[in-house]
Amino acid sequence: MAFTDLAPLVTLLSVHIIALMSPGPDFALVVDHARRYGRKTGLTIAFGLSIGILLHSIFSLTGASLLIQQQPMIFSLLQLSGGSYLMWLGGKGLYSLFKVSAQHSAHSNDSLTLPPSRYAFITGLTTSLLNPKALIFFLSLLSTLIPPDITITTKVSVVGALWFTSLLWFGALAWILTKAKSQQVLQRFSVYIDGICALIFTLIGGSLWWNWLQSLNWAL
Numbered sequence: 001m002a003f004t005d006l007a008p009l010v011t012l013l014s015v016h017i018i019a020l021m022s023p024g025p026d027f028a029l030v031v032d033h034a035r036r037y038g039r040k041t042g043l044t045i046a047f048g049l050s051i052g053i054l055l056h057s058i059f060s061l062t063g064a065s066l067l068i069q070q071q072p073m074i075f076s077l078l079q080l081s082g083g084s085y086l087m088w089l090g091g092k093g094l095y096s097l098f099k100v101s102a103q104h105s106a107h108s109n110d111s112l113t114l115p116p117s118r119y120a121f122i123t124g125l126t127t128s129l130l131n132p133k134a135l136i137f138f139l140s141l142l143s144t145l146i147p148p149d150i151t152i153t154t155k156v157s158v159v160g161a162l163w164f165t166s167l168l169w170f171g172a173l174a175w176i177l178t179k180a181k182s183q184q185v186l187q188r189f190s191v192y193i194d195g196i197c198a199l200i201f202t203l204i205g206g207s208l209w210w211n212w213l214q215s216l217n218w219a220l
Contacts, residue, residue, distance in 0.1 A: 009161065012158065016141070017169070025131060026128060026131075029049070029124065030177070031173070032093065034177040035194075039174060041117075043174050043175070045123060048120065048124020048125040049125070051125055052125045054162070056134055057138055057163065060135075060142040060143070061155055061158070065138065068135065078132045079209070080209065082205070084209075085126060085130050086204050086208070088205075089127070090198045090199065090200075092198075146158060
């Protein structure tokens with residue numbers, strides 16, 4: 001990698017890390033599942049999210065993301081699928097919250113409903129891939145900071161760095177949240193945490209549907 005390629009790569013990673021730390025569906029998913037199901041599930045969710053980001057990066061650098069964005073029907077389908085999936089996650093979280101409240105217990109035997117690793121991985125991967133905001137973010141970020149004439153080695157380095165920082169952040173988040181002291185605090189506020197996470201999923205999913213409806217009005 002040439003020295004001149006380091007400056008945009010550092011800027012790219014800095015922006016990416018700030019975006020990772022911002023509250024969103026990925027962040028909420030790790031917090032929600034790590035609190036409910038423990039470290040193994042949280043780390044598996046983190047791995048699934050990082051693979052989704054890896055694919056977004058590859059799609060953006062190869063032009064696939066631009067092709068999707070320029071096709072209104074495909075992009076609308078992505079918006080509707082992503083919005084529906086996030087609202088489903090939100091509704092599932094709210095249902096679980098009300099079910100726990102009805103049983104007068106904030107510890108509703110989550111260990112008995114521990115999801116398999118495959119489910120946790122697919123949940124993380126799907127949440128990342130079906131987020132059209134992530135597609136636009138990586139497309140804008142990479143097209144702005146990474147020139148089209150960079151070497152293959154640099155492209156591989158960019159993709160690898162984005163994947164590794166994502167895995168490191170979400171993995172560290174899941175690890176910290178499942179430490180004994182963290183679990184004690186999280187369990188004390190479990191009802192509020194579950195409610196906030198479900199609300200984040202629902203609001204972001206609803207905003208994707210709203211954006212789609214607005215695009216229909218503009219088209220008409």
